[in-house]
Amino acid sequence: MGRKLLLEKAHVEGIRYFDTYRREGGYRSVEKALKTMGPDDVTEEVKKSGLRGRGGAGFPTGMKWSFLAKPEGVPRHLVVNADESEPGTFKDRYLMEFIPHLLIEGVIVASYALGSNTSYIYIRGEYAWIVDILEQAIQEAHNNGFLGKNILGSGFDCDIHVQRGAGAYICGEETALIESLEGKRGNPRIKPPFPAVKGAWDRPTVVNNVESIAAVVPIINEGGEEYAKIGVGKSTGTKLISACGNINKPGVYEIDMTISVEEFIYSDEWCGGIAKGKRLKACIPGGSSVPILPANLLLKTAKGEQRMMNYESLADGGFQTGTMMGSGGFIVFDEDQCVVKHTYTLARFYRHESCGQCSPCREGTGWMEKLLLRLDKGQGKMSDIDLLWDIQSRIEGNTICPLGDAAAWPVAAAIRHFRDEFEWHITNAAEAQV
Amino acid sequence: MVQFSQENLLKVDKIIARYPEGRQKSALIPLLHLAQEQYGWLSVETMDYVASLLSIDPIEVYEVASFYSMYNLKPIGKYMFEVCQTGPCMINGSDDIIEYIGEKLNIKPGETTADGLFTLKTVECLGACGYAPMMQMGKFYKEHLTKEKVDAIIEECRAKAN
Ligand SMILES: NC(=O)C1=CN([C@@H]2O[C@H](COP(=O)(O)OP(=O)(O)OC[C@H]3O[C@@H](n4cnc5c(N)ncnc54)[C@H](O)[C@@H]3O)[C@@H](O)[C@H]2O)C=CC1
Ligand SMILES: Cc1cc2nc3c(=O)[nH]c(=O)nc-3n(C[C@H](O)[C@H](O)[C@H](O)COP(=O)(O)O)c2cc1C
Ligand code: SF4
Ligand code: FES
Numbered sequence: 001m002g003r004k005l006l007l008e009k010a011h012v013e014g015i016r017y018f019d020t021y022r023r024e025g026g027y028r029s030v031e032k033a034l035k036t037m038g039p040d041d042v043t044e045e046v047k048k049s050g051l052r053g054r055g056g057a058g059f060p061t062g063m064k065w066s067f068l069a070k071p072e073g074v075p076r077h078l079v080v081n082a083d084e085s086e087p088g089t090f091k092d093r094y095l096m097e098f099i100p101h102l103l104i105e106g107v108i109v110a111s112y113a114l115g116s117n118t119s120y121i122y123i124r125g126e127y128a129w130i131v132d133i134l135e136q137a138i139q140e141a142h143n144n145g146f147l148g149k150n151i152l153g154s155g156f157d158c159d160i161h162v163q164r165g166a167g168a169y170i171c172g173e174e175t176a177l178i179e180s181l182e183g184k185r186g187n188p189r190i191k192p193p194f195p196a197v198k199g200a201w202d203r204p205t206v207v208n209n210v211e212s213i214a215a216v217v218p219i220i221n222e223g224g225e226e227y228a229k230i231g232v233g234k235s236t237g238t239k240l241i242s243a244c245g246n247i248n249k250p251g252v253y254e255i256d257m258t259i260s261v262e263e264f265i266y267s268d269e270w271c272g273g274i275a276k277g278k279r280l281k282a283c284i285p286g287g288s289s290v291p292i293l294p295a296n297l298l299l300k301t302a303k304g305e306q307r308m309m310n311y312e313s314l315a316d317g318g319f320q321t322g323t324m325m326g327s328g329g330f331i332v333f334d335e336d337q338c339v340v341k342h343t344y345t346l347a348r349f350y351r352h353e354s355c356g357q358c359s360p361c362r363e364g365t366g367w368m369e370k371l372l373l374r375l376d377k378g379q380g381k382m383s384d385i386d387l388l389w390d391i392q393s394r395i396e397g398n399t400i401c402p403l404g405d406a407a408a409w410p411v412a413a414a415i416r417h418f419r420d421e422f423e424w425h426i427t428n429a430a431e432a433q434v
Numbered sequence: 435m436v437q438f439s440q441e442n443l444l445k446v447d448k449i450i451a452r453y454p455e456g457r458q459k460s461a462l463i464p465l466l467h468l469a470q471e472q473y474g475w476l477s478v479e480t481m482d483y484v485a486s487l488l489s490i491d492p493i494e495v496y497e498v499a500s501f502y503s504m505y506n507l508k509p510i511g512k513y514m515f516e517v518c519q520t521g522p523c524m525i526n527g528s529d530d531i532i533e534y535i536g537e538k539l540n541i542k543p544g545e546t547t548a549d550g551l552f553t554l555k556t557v558e559c560l561g562a563c564g565y566a567p568m569m570q571m572g573k574f575y576k577e578h579l580t581k582e583k584v585d586a587i588i589e590e591c592r593a594k595a596n
């Protein structure tokens with residue numbers, strides 16, 4: 001049984017409310033940080049913890065904080081990314097829904113470290129009922145002196161506002177999120193400058209995922225070094241994984257990154273095996289944007305080693321034979337699932353969500369969707385597979401934001417590992433027509 | 435004439451106060467939500483009204499309203515079923531659910547029933563993939579959908595509407 005740092009108390013009766021949360025040891029990290037540490041000490045602990053951004057890119061959180069520009073007289077902001085829209089990902093929702101005060105506590109400590117007196121939580125518009133849960137938690141924290149002016153007599157002021165999006169996957173990309181926060185369409189900006197230098201209203205801004213900010217609480221409570229002892233290598237601490245697809249026990253799990261993929265799928269503690277006694281065919285372990293892997297490469301790396309549930313091991317073999325931890329959206333497919341059809345639904349998703357600023361992404365996603373639909377319906381030609389490959393290869397690296405890559409990678413991986421299935425769709429349909 | 439309710443007008447001031455001075459345009463997305471809650475959809479008059487409240491050009495509002503999928507630019511039914519059709523829901527039978535609702539209500543995705551009660555819409559991943567198939571109905575999610583569950587939901591809506 002691995003250690004739980006975030007969800008340990010998530011099912012204590014009444015934990016959604018301040019009194020229970022506080023009784024269970026909540027808000028200790030705020031007391032510790034504001035009373036005994038300076039802002040830079042907090043950042044230092046986060047650096048020591050080795051925490052990597054849980055939104056998907058895995059950028060070291062402490063390093064990002066230390067890059068925050070601090071020009072005299074210019075306000076800075078923390079913006080929490082709760083846009084969670086990557087297919088297969090529903091971990092942030094779970095955390096906010098069941099243990100909202102953990103996020104609020106993390107926001108207060110992080111805001112103190114960054115010098116943000118007004119922080120925002122940007123949440124996807126569809127999570128409307130969670131907005132109420134968060135606003136209630138914020139109100140309770142205010143009433144108990146953990147938000148507002150001069151928190152715990154430290155001289156630090158902080159307010160948190162929840163901002164709802166309105167249905168746009170692209171607004172999870174941090175610069176699109178900032179545009180949206182400013183009341184505009186979610187068109188990503190060119191980076192650099194990174195938000196840490198020029199973000200919301202041109203002010204220095206740190207954008208962090210919900211889970212990253214929640215992880216700051218145990219890091220401060222236990223110390224960065226203690227946190228770093230959990231996990232392996234550069235995969236420190238615990239990670240939330242949202243598991244779905246053809247498994248017996250879909251849900252959100254907190255793992256300590258020392259277990260194998262095989263254990264995660266088959267153990268009753270986690271996914272509980274493939275549903276209906278079927279066999280495992282493939283898996284997308286890190287949200288829809290990361291490469292799909294067939295069962296053999298998922299369970300063992302190309303070198304024949306056990307594949308583990310951590311950043312390094314999932315990425316072992318690069319895109320040829322590996323994949324990525326990404327957002328932790330773990331999608332499992334049984335033997336009955338059709339990779340061509342699945343890839344089509346993803347292509348449709350990315351076409352729908354492209355903001356349209358860059359032509360390779362705007363046009364490419366449209367073309368991929370059309371070709372995949374044709375293939376799925378059995379109306380494709382052999383040359384369509386190469387055409388599809390060609391289109392995806394022209395998107396990657398040629399766009400303003402990584403949505404273009406995110407649309408290209410799943411298509412590339414599907415062709416790389418399941419080309420025979422694409423061919424089958426074509427030959428079988430041709431035979432059926434004779 | 436379009437006009438926020440007294441209650442909503444109070445909210446408007448509070449929302450604008452969340453942002454830095456002179457950056458009231460940032461309140462646009464929340465105000466459009468508020469307007470949609472009050473009117474059910476966003477007409478040109480409603481958008482113009484929101485523009486005037488924020489002292490911005492109407493085009494700035496149209497641009498935003500048309501970008502985000504949650505804004506309804508035409509009237510919808512009293513109840514909107516937004517069924518997720520993305521991969522994880524698809525492999526758990528969302529296609530069947532969409533077809534079933536369509537047959538039962540005799541409408542296609544994107545359409546509204548003649549009595550104005552129901553709209554069916556297909557949407558992309560709503561962050562409920564582990565509880566698939568699912569749909570959004572107003573503020574809440576209906577998860578682990580089955581045909582029986584859909585029947586019950588439709589009955590309940592009809593009963594409430596009468
Ligand atoms: N959670 C979800 O629902 C989704 C997650 N994703 C993930 O998003 C990832 C891509 O995200 P990006 O933000 O484009 O990646 P990125 O690598 O550009 O940035 C990661 C973070 O590090 C910061 N950063 C990087 N270099 C920096 C520097 N020199 N100075 C200051 N800050 C710096 C960025 O501002 C950002 O906050 C993908 O890998 C994907 O897994 C994608 C879609 C949805
Ligand atoms: C298309 C796209 C969508 C994204 N969606 C999300 C998201 O929903 N949630 C999230 O935390 N990060 C998302 N990201 C990553 C953010 O840009 C950013 O890296 C992240 O919020 C930084 O937080 P972290 O360092 O704590 O991970 C997305 C990136 C891209 C390119
Ligand atoms: S890659 Fe796609 S989503 Fe990203 S900025 Fe370009 S067009 Fe928009
Ligand atoms: S795929 Fe339907 S909610 Fe995620």
